[in-house]
Amino acid sequence: MTVSPMDPRLLVHAYVDGELDPAHALEMERQFASDPALAAERDRVEALRRAIREQLPAEAAPASLTRRIESSLGLRREAPRAASHPSWRALAASVVLAVFLASGATWFALRPDQADATADMIVASHVRALMAPQPFDIASSDRHTVKPWFNGRIADAPRVVDLADQGFPLVGGRVDVIGRAPVATLVYRHRQHLISLSAVPGGRTIAATPKEIGGYNLLSWSENGTAYSAVSDLAAPDLETFAKAFRAASAER
Amino acid sequence: MGSLSSEDDQARFRSVVLPHLAQAYALARWLTGDRADAEDVVQEACLRAFRGIGGFSGVNPRAWLLTIVRHAAYTWLGKNRSGSLLMVDDLEAVERKQASAGALSEQGPETPEAALIAKADAARLESAIAELPVPFRETLVLRDVQGLDYREIAEVTGVPIGTVMSRLARARGRLIARLGTEAPGGVS
Numbered sequence: 001m002t003v004s005p006m007d008p009r010l011l012v013h014a015y016v017d018g019e020l021d022p023a024h025a026l027e028m029e030r031q032f033a034s035d036p037a038l039a040a041e042r043d044r045v046e047a048l049r050r051a052i053r054e055q056l057p058a059e060a061a062p063a064s065l066t067r068r069i070e071s072s073l074g075l076r077r078e079a080p081r082a083a084s085h086p087s088w089r090a091l092a093a094s095v096v097l098a099v100f101l102a103s104g105a106t107w108f109a110l111r112p113d114q115a116d117a118t119a120d121m122i123v124a125s126h127v128r129a130l131m132a133p134q135p136f137d138i139a140s141s142d143r144h145t146v147k148p149w150f151n152g153r154i155a156d157a158p159r160v161v162d163l164a165d166q167g168f169p170l171v172g173g174r175v176d177v178i179g180r181a182p183v184a185t186l187v188y189r190h191r192q193h194l195i196s197l198s199a200v201p202g203g204r205t206i207a208a209t210p211k212e213i214g215g216y217n218l219l220s221w222s223e224n225g226t227a228y229s230a231v232s233d234l235a236a237p238d239l240e241t242f243a244k245a246f247r248a249a250s251a252e253r
Numbered sequence: 254m255g256s257l258s259s260e261d262d263q264a265r266f267r268s269v270v271l272p273h274l275a276q277a278y279a280l281a282r283w284l285t286g287d288r289a290d291a292e293d294v295v296q297e298a299c300l301r302a303f304r305g306i307g308g309f310s311g312v313n314p315r316a317w318l319l320t321i322v323r324h325a326a327y328t329w330l331g332k333n334r335s336g337s338l339l340m341v342d343d344l345e346a347v348e349r350k351q352a353s354a355g356a357l358s359e360q361g362p363e364t365p366e367a368a369l370i371a372k373a374d375a376a377r378l379e380s381a382i383a384e385l386p387v388p389f390r391e392t393l394v395l396r397d398v399q400g401l402d403y404r405e406i407a408e409v410t411g412v413p414i415g416t417v418m419s420r421l422a423r424a425r426g427r428l429i430a431r432l433g434t435e436a437p438g439g440v441s
Contacts, residue, residue, distance in 0.1 A: 072296060073299065131275050
């Protein structure tokens with residue numbers, strides 16, 4: 001290592017990146033409380049991360065590049081369907097990356113939730129969807145269109161509510177694969193941010209308070225035997241507002 | 254090994270490499286600074302990935318592909334922008350010197366307000382990131398644009414996690430100083 005790993009100026013970054021184990025994270029929070037300069041540094045790093053995330057969104061590779069690679073390698077062309085919907089194998093591959101653990105001991109301790117495969121899969125599905133040309137399989141702000149679309153594809157069609165009045169318009173839905181089961185996922189928008197809301201019948205609440213996984217916030221709750229998990233790059237308080245709005249709206253129906 | 258690729262290799266390439274093409278392209282673009290050059294780099298990287306697909310372990314395809322893209326980009330930079338690669342060695346030397354002196358004073362006395370940094374627009378961020386030396390730039394891009402964690406960045410860039418941390422801290426420190434002192438919309 002080129003510098004002392006315990007230098008608090010470096011640990012601020014590891015803290016913001018969610019790379020610290022709970023004990024080190026708590027210790028950092030104590031230091032933030034007693035050291036305004038360190039807390040200001042944390043605020044600057046968070047502001048920078050947020051600015052990059054909002055201003056420099058992921059860009060799709062040009063379609064011509066995919067074609068050029070396929071033809072240069074002599075690959076058979078596939079129907080375009082494959083590009084707009086992640087294949088089971090592609091999804092499985094991205095799950096492998098989400099739970100990937102490097103070998104070799106370091107002074108980092110893993111956050112326990114990093115081992116939570118379901119949480120990782122839900123976040124991975126959201127990331128995969130953001131990388132696809134469309135983050136949903138059906139685009140509609142009309143819940144009466146979205147719900148029937150699920151009926152033909154999923155055993156338990158999810159409860160679909162529109163939250164446009166609360167600032168979270170419905171934009172569509174898609175089917176994710178969590179483990180080996182197809183799962184209904186609703187897609188909502190808040191300003192420029194997308195929220196994926198997966199409904200897993202009989203599932204368990206995997207993140208009762210917001211958890212940061214790979215730069216995304218995850219929040220889950222259970223209702224009538226269905227576990228809902230919302231994932232987004234929204235700030236945790238905004239995601240909690242979304243969860244409250246969804247629970248309030250679905251209670252009315 | 255036959256001269257014609259097997260159906261298996263083709264299917265494997267599709268499932269392992271193609272889902273991460275956007276990220277491969279993004280890394281190549283940040284390293285070369287040019288869209289057309291990035292396409293050349295990604296095509297070369299895909300050729301290498303296709304040849305090596307049989308030996309891929311199956312673990313973390315994104316990090317595997319990005320490692321290949323980075324190597325292809327470095328080869329390209331060596332041929333076309335040898336100046337930017339010379340800086341890698343210089344930087345490593347500077348980093349070692351600073352480490353032996355025990356100093357982490359990249360940021361100096363500048364302590365801009367977080368609110369000022371939050372206001373940075375896309376153009377200013379792009380140019381500030383593009384001006385970072387390659388080792389800092391790739392570390393920052395892999396973390397803050399592409400969302401890799403520290404272990405994955407260490408794997409892709411072939412350095413220990415401690416080096417990832419110090420490069421990330423320096424990259425962010427430079428961006429914060431730059432974005433915090435320059436007047437919004439101003440040109441330096």
